[in-house]
Amino acid sequence: MPITPHDLKDFAERIAQSADETQLRAAISRGYYAAFHAVLPLAARLPESGKCLAGRRYVSHREMYERLVEWRTGAVHPMLSRMIATKSVLARAIDVSRFAREKADYRIEDTIRYADAQSQLERTALILRSMAQLEAELKRGDAA
């Protein structure tokens, strides 16, 4: 059965209530993937970035960030080219979310606290909200 980015976010929020550090780390990781999958449909429609490895047919984590930075939106939707501020913030938010995920997954010698997980999940919520707003704006533009 398919799931949505919101399912991932809801799951992350549930396990982030735990006092167990392993679950807090997992919540940070799932929070990132919720954000990643929320942005992926847009990123997949953007052209390959200048830094994309030749022959790569999927959008890697790094490539998603690069596509947001380059923001070559001409073929996707004319309204997107005006959303420079949105894309600058979104690119940083997804990058920071990924870094938090990498820290939680790979730096097991560092302590991850309850507040680290909460911060990541609030960031995830803003990324999801921003993507929903962006899509709604595009739809409004199409209808007008």
Next chain:
Amino acid sequence: MVDVGVALLRKATPPTELDIRRFEKEIEVVSRFDPVGYLELRAYAAALRDQEADVDTLFERAMAISSQRTGAITRYLAVLALTARTDAVITHFRNHREEICNDIAALRGAQRALIFSGWFATGNAVGAEIAKRGLTPIPTHDTELVETLISEAEVASAVGFSHRFLRRRGARAKYVQVVLIPHEDADPSLFYQLGVEMPAGELAEVEWELFGALADAAIPAEQQGHVRVALVSWDCAEENDADHAA
């Protein structure tokens, strides 16, 4: 009383006028029996009011006449870091490096202030000095691996910018932690997390605005993703095992 000054500078929100006046009144007592200490305390009071020129004058005078000069140098460095005067932190450290290196407490204070302000490579070098003396420095978290790849000045510029952004928003970073994030297909990045005593939901909104401000600031290392600055909710009830507070 210095502790009160530091506590006020480190408060999550700026001290109120009443807090500052109370502090200014309390330090008057010190003037009668410790004129040098009084100069430093007045410098703290000036820092609370963001009167940078007064901070500098008072600390310079205190350093010139204090019998505990290295302590005054270290406390000045901490005040510069806490008030987000990033460039002054490195200048002050370089001007007094020799004296700082002769005192282990000063080395520890310097490493905290440098890392807090984004001077990660200099902070690591100070950490190496601490380790040479058989003591445990703040861990590098592998950041030494990018000392030659990423401009320390640009990193400090991004971190300092973020501290000043927070201060303009009436918030303060309580601690800073930096770790190296490796990438499979690119050079590694530095990941700075500034711990702020604020509920996570509210802080995420502030962070969102910070991302926009950093984009406008156009600091090359930040623009290219070599350094990322994030805000992390800091609950003072939780223990901080890697204390990088200035």
